[in-house]
Amino acid sequence: MKDSLLINRHIAEYLSSLEPDLPDFLEKLYQKARENRVPVIRREAQSLLRFLCLDRKPGRVLEIGTAIGFSSCFTAEFMPKGSVLYTVENYEPRYTEAQENIAAYREDYLARKGYDSPVICSVFSDAEAYLKELCGKCETFDLIFLDAAKAQYPAYLGHIKKLMAPGAILLTDNLLQEGTLAESKFTVERRDRTIHLRIREFADMLFRSGEFDSVMLPLGDGMCITRLKD
Numbered sequence: 001m002k003d004s005l006l007i008n009r010h011i012a013e014y015l016s017s018l019e020p021d022l023p024d025f026l027e028k029l030y031q032k033a034r035e036n037r038v039p040v041i042r043r044e045a046q047s048l049l050r051f052l053c054l055d056r057k058p059g060r061v062l063e064i065g066t067a068i069g070f071s072s073c074f075t076a077e078f079m080p081k082g083s084v085l086y087t088v089e090n091y092e093p094r095y096t097e098a099q100e101n102i103a104a105y106r107e108d109y110l111a112r113k114g115y116d117s118p119v120i121c122s123v124f125s126d127a128e129a130y131l132k133e134l135c136g137k138c139e140t141f142d143l144i145f146l147d148a149a150k151a152q153y154p155a156y157l158g159h160i161k162k163l164m165a166p167g168a169i170l171l172t173d174n175l176l177q178e179g180t181l182a183e184s185k186f187t188v189e190r191r192d193r194t195i196h197l198r199i200r201e202f203a204d205m206l207f208r209s210g211e212f213d214s215v216m217l218p219l220g221d222g223m224c225i226t227r228l229k230d
Contacts, residue, residue: 016043019050025108026077029070029101038094040070041147041173044219049145052169052225053078058142062134062163063087064127064156065148069098069120073105075145076118083118086141088130095124128152131159140165147173151195153202161211161228170226172206175199175216 022030033040041049049071053061057080063072066089076085089095102120109117123130127148142165146156153172160170206214206226214226 012044015047019043019047022074023077023108023112025105026070026074029068029073029105033068033070038068038070039147039174040067041074042219042221045173045221045223046074048217048219048223048225049075049171050078052143052171056143056169059083060139060141060165061085061143061145062141063145063147064131064160065089065146066098066122067094067147069101069105069122071145071147072098072102072120072122076105076120077109079118081115081118084121085118086121086123086134088123088125088127090124090126092124095122098122128155128159131156131163135159135162139163140168142168144168144170145173146170150174150202151198154198154205157202157205164228168227170212170224172224172226173221175203175222175224 021027030040032038052058053075059080060083061075061079063075063085064087066072066087069087072085072087076083079085087098089098099122102122106117106120125133141163144160144163146153146160148156164170203216203224206212206224211229212226213229214224217223217225
């Protein structure tokens, strides 16, 4: 698994060298994900998520797409005391592994810092069904991190909009799809065209609907920062 797809490898390595080292537990979990080819947030993209958490100090975070729990634990590392992160995953083997990793992370956090980590609530569910459930409860979040089934992004966005607290940020990972988002659908392999179409649709919703302010950054495989317009 490459760390960077969109910027020069040497630049990516230099940017990564500027980042503070991860705690040993998180570094080992990251390397485990890479070795097993589990898609997790890349090094350069981690820096943006870390900065947003430190700057915004979100009390409530929603992560859509848990995988094995690396990004849940990484995000919690930089959230303030007393905060809570909800994360949803629909693939049971990864959900089970994530629960184990999150429990181990919380023990590691307590041992390192002497107090409890932010609460991480792991949910096994179809993402859209869970988003609907949260909307029904009138829940809101300060930061929403979207890194799930790309073809479903347009369907998610209407629910996500309702879940964004005033001033909230939506951070979307892997939006440029190895640069293919900028290509014609006819240059994309036929089996990938549906995803290509849906992500194009999602990007148009973020940038052209008039409801959002968004910026796309060539970090990792493309990260998009979005807020609701005032």
